[in-house]
Amino acid sequence: MQDIQAVLREMSASLAEHRVQIQHLQSENEAQAAKLRELESQETEMGKLKQQLQAQTAELITMKARTNTAENQVAALKRDGEVKQVAFSASLLASGSGHVGPFNIHTPLVFGHVVSNIGNAYNPNTGMFTAPVRGAYRFEFYIGVVD
Template sequence: MKALVCILLLLETFVFVVQQQVDGGLNENEISQQISSEDGRQNPPQTDTLRAEASTDSQQYCNLGIPDIHAALRELTATVTEQKANIRELTATVTEQKANIRELTATVTEQKEKNRELTATVTEQKENIRALETQLRDEMNKKNEEISNLTLSQVEELRKENRDREIAFSASLTQSSIEYIGPFSTEITLTYRNVFTNIGNAYNPITGIFTAPLKGAYMFRISVYGHGGITSTAAIHKNGKQVVSAHDIQPQAQDRLNSSNGVVLILEVGDVVYVRLWSGNRIVDSYNNHNTFSGFLLFPLR
């Protein structure tokens, strides 16, 4: 019981002292008076013995507890001061974090703006690329159309030019069952009347003369056929000069004579080529067309 009463007194005194320390502080006499006052207020007289014992025990315990209260107050003050410092430090940290957050928010906002600008730029570039592709496609289609038209025009010109350059002929002497030509006392120009081909109409079957319509390289060929006993010789002439000849001779009448020859000539426009039968020679032709004269343009020359 004594201990409980003393503890209660000490607690009340501690609370009061703390309050007084907070309000302005008490000295030791005031603390002792306060303890005595509190002791008298909270412990009414019961018996003289009990009050005397309680007063003695309270004074003893209270006197022993005052230094502990001051120590607790100092420790509490130090703790409060430390907590205030921690609070100030924490407040500074929070302020710094807020500043960092504001800075980060500004950075994020700036980055978003840059992203929007970049997106706008990319969109614009895509539009430009699509426009360029459309322009290039239109230009390519136009060029292809021009090339196609030009190609068709060139092809038509080449066809026309090739038609002008399509020169070829082939003919034989006769279509009858059998015909002997020669011998004559002089050379004669043979007329190949049976015309197989006359592209470009450069060969005249009435005169037997081929006239070059273009400058170029021409191929000519003759075949000669006859019966034995008389020589069979014919020659290709260019502008009155003999170039090559086909010749054969057999002593017996029942023998057959065959010969051929050919030549490539460079002709100017208007040059003439024909075949002449030598004097004293004879050739034989029939529907078998043994004696022929042919020619064609290999390629034109400029």
């Protein structure tokens, strides 16, 4: 009988020890389950953040394309909006008096002394004027005849 009682005491102690271990394992299991839920929550949040990042990346690409288009349009408008003025004032001589001609053949007069040349349409080397802008042009000539 004494052996049975010793075995029962030993089994009882072992059972108590197992209960403590089970409680400890249950506590660890609950802690790990809480961590797992937290990780799953973080994973869900990370998935949402990835979707937001992808959407923002696509939006950024679209905005960059729109910005480039707008910049090109602004540059074109600036070019188109530039004052396209053409005017020049030139004379045959820089100052004083002198003679030009007479000519027996068709000879272009080159007004070599240029006072102003807005738009650079008049070429003082060739005497040629090239109209760079559509529109009406007015030319005035002042001629002095010496007898």
